[in-house]
Amino acid sequence: MKFKELAKYIEEIEKTSSRNTITELLSSLFKKLSENEIRETIFLLQGRLVPLYESKEFGMAEKLIVNSAVTAFDIEKNKFILELKKIGDIGTAVEYFKNKIVLREQDLSISEVFEKLTILADAEGKGSQEIKINVLADLISKLDPLSTRYLVRIPIGTMRLGFSDMTILDALSWMMRGDKSLRPILQHSYHVKPNLGLIATILKRKNGIDKLKEIEPEVFTPIIMMRAERMSSGDEIIKKIGVCAVEPKYDGFRLQIHKKGNEVKMYSRNLDDVSHMYPDIIEGIIKQIKETSIIIEGEAIGYSPKTGEYLSFQDTVQRKRKYDIETMKMAVPLRLFLFDLLYLGRKSYINQEFKKRRDQLEKLVKISGNQKIDTILLAPQTIENSGSSIEKRFDEAVSKNLEGIIAKKIDGIYKPGAREWNWIKFKKSYSSKIIDTIDCLIMGYDFGKGKRTGFGIGAFLVGVYDKKNDSYVTVAKIGTGLTDEEWKELKKRSENKKTLKKPIIYKTNDQIDSDIWIKPSIVVEIKSDEITNSPLHSAGLALRFPRLERFRDDKSPDDVTSFEEVKKLYLSQLIK
Incomplete structure (x- = not known):
């Protein structure tokens, strides 16, 4: 397929606010593509060249896009910048000049554009900026005006078409069956291997659906992490899952560790490769685990080198950085508490019951018993058969400044990406009616007034995930309770996440709006009184006196609290 035709599809998608229409457009597009083209197209629609968990950055800011455009059109830079300021969008500005300036165009294919963008992204070191500028300038000169609008948005991550990965899965189902009946199979495959390009490619092949049903974990391809439901008493937990394994809930950051030989990679909840940030964890894995091919999970938490006491999340999260890693490694050393085994040798363990996974995990880790030596530990575990004994374990965890406990169904399997009753978290807040905090997605913000005019932001809108309707619904607009530093940080984080229109996955009532919409990306932990x-918020429920607890960089939009959970919390208040 020619890139020109893809651009026409993107334009139609950009025009519509109907999720069903977008699904139909994508399905129509996918039907026309070959195996290779569908992989490339899906990545380009997401503004990437590779899956999310692989590192391949374009390394271009808007300034370099401007330089590419000026080079392609052979015009004065000031002339282009003046028009860009009037138009307000780099893609539309490039399209404007392409319509005015006649250049010799070539009808490039999707694969040809993808190959050139790969060359652009691969350019590193001395002279790389010039290579990037020239490659993009060459593409601008060869493509038609509409195509250039979307071309230049790709390297700077401003495609922002407003649909989620789940919409792509629905479109793939429509491509094959004319309905969404394949969504469960496709979603499970995606949760085991979160590579939409790969899934679409397999689906295009003979017996593709059967092959996706058999998809297995693979070392160095992160599995989307399973999540826990929540309850507020030991009795509730016993009633729900019976005799269970209980582990402390550490207030650190969850890691999924992949090891093959002496090569180790670590992934966060949102699939980021964070291996370079935690060299001490990697050293511990190589030293204490001799198996050559494994996927395991654990929680990393900082501790004081002087007292041995575990640190708060705010202290632990200092380790999440790109620079001064060795300095912080000494100041905030980490311990990793392992709690699950997903893959060993050539065998997947995700469909094994929890007890078998835990038993095998215990055999893998070499622990000396000397905490001054061991970086890798097993999460302590007890088997409990009563609500009172679970409450006792909870009290013990809280007394150690831990978040609470996790109860695990002994015969429960590991369900990638799912939030089910195989795991139940038990946390409490003693200062408010609400049990636990709520993880929300920042959906948009309003401009600041008065003192906050300088911040450029005065209130922000947050929502939770409505799984039934695959949408985010609003629960609060927060305009107080943040420090000046937090307002500035929020504005900084939002700056390159702005989108031209409200994402179709956001459901809002007419009374609730935002001056600026943010694409699904920023997760925050919110505390409120009840x-x-x-009637104002699309969830039908609202957080009273909401306030920001912290940014959750370790969580993706898929990890936010569900509408069903919020509803359960609301109902639990009524019976207290």
């Missing part, structure tokens, strides 16, 4: 009914 949950109330609300």
Whole structure:
């Protein structure tokens, strides 16, 4: 397929606010593509060249895009910048000049454009900026005006078409069956191997659906992490899952560790490769685990080198950085508490019951018993058969400044990406009616007034995930309770996440709006006094006196609290 035709599809997608229409457009597009083209196209629609968990950055800011455009059109830079300021969008500005300036165009294919963008992204070191500018300038000169609008948005991550990975899965189902009936199979495959390009390619092949049903974990391809439901008493937990394994809930950051030989990679909840940030964990894995091919999970938490006491999340999260890693490694050393085994040798363990996974995990880790030596430990575990004994374990965890406990169904399997009752977290807040905090997605913000005019932001809109309708619904607009530094940080984080229109996956009532919409990306932990009914918010519920606890860089939009969870919290208030 020619890139020109893809651009026409993108334009139609950009025009519509209907999720069903977008699904149909994508399905129509996918039907026309070959195995290779569908992989490339899906990545380009997401503004990438590789899956999310692989590192391949374009290394271009808007300034370099401007330089590429000026080179392609052979015009004065000031002339282009003046028009860009009037238009407000780099893609539309490039399209404007392409319509005015006649250049010799070539009808490039999707694969040809993809190959050139790969060359651009691969350029590193001395002279790389000039290579990037020239490669993009060459593409601008060869493509038609509409194509250039979307071409230049790709390297700077501003495609922002407003649909989620789940919409792509629905479109693939429509491509094959004319309905969404394949969504469960496709979603499970995606949760085991979160590579939409790969899934679409397999689906295009003979017996593709059967092959996706058999998809297995693979070392160095992160599995989307399983999540826990929540309850507020030991009795509730016993009633739900019976005799269970109980482990402390550490307030650190969850890691999925992949090891093959002496090569180790670590991934966060949102699939980022964070291996370079935690060299001490990698050293511990190589030293204490001799198996050559494994995927395991654990929680990393900082501790004081002087007292041995575990640190708060705010202290631990200092380790998440790109620079001064060795200095912080000494100041905030980490311990990793392993709690699950997903893959060993050539065998997947995700469909094995928890007890078998845990038993095998215990055999893998060499622990000396000297905490001054061991970086890798097993999460302590007890088997409990009563609500009172679970409450006792909870009290012990809280007394050690831990978050609470996790109860695990002994015969429960590991369900990638799912939030089910195989795991139940038990946390409490003693200062408010609400049990636990709520992880919310920042959906948009309003401009600041008065003192906050200088911040450029005065209130932000947050929502939770409505799984049934595959949408985010609003629960609060927060305009107080943040320090000046937090307002500035929020504005900084939002700057390159702005989108031209409200994402179609956001559901809002007419009374609730935002001056600026943010694409699904920023997760925050919110505390409030209680949950109330609300005709203003699309959830039908609202957080009363909401306040920001912390940014959750370790969580993706898929990890935010569900609408069902919020509803359960609301109902639990009524019976207290």
